Amino acid sequence: MSPIDSRPPCLSCGSENLVKNGSTHHKKPKFKCRDCGRQFVEFSTQKYISDETKALIDRWLLEKISLAEISRITNVSRD
Secondary structure, X not given: OOHHHXXXXXXXXXXXXXXXXXXXXXXXXXXXXXXXXXXXXXOOOOOOOOHHHHHHHHHHHHOOOOHHHHHHHHOOOOO
16 A cells, blocks of 8 residues: 555545645644645644533633633543
């Protein structure tokens, strides 16, 4: 299997017209879609926070609940 065959499809448009675009500081390969221009890492460990969770956190902040408690309850980092 050649390295070209191991490239994932684009996460935005599904295109397979990709080019390798360097690597992260953790040595994971980065790719760039030639069709839509999106850059991505194949096996990203970044976790996205849903809009519902963001709204809940905002409400709790208005109620003056501590960041440590909100972080513990929602399992979202304080950063």
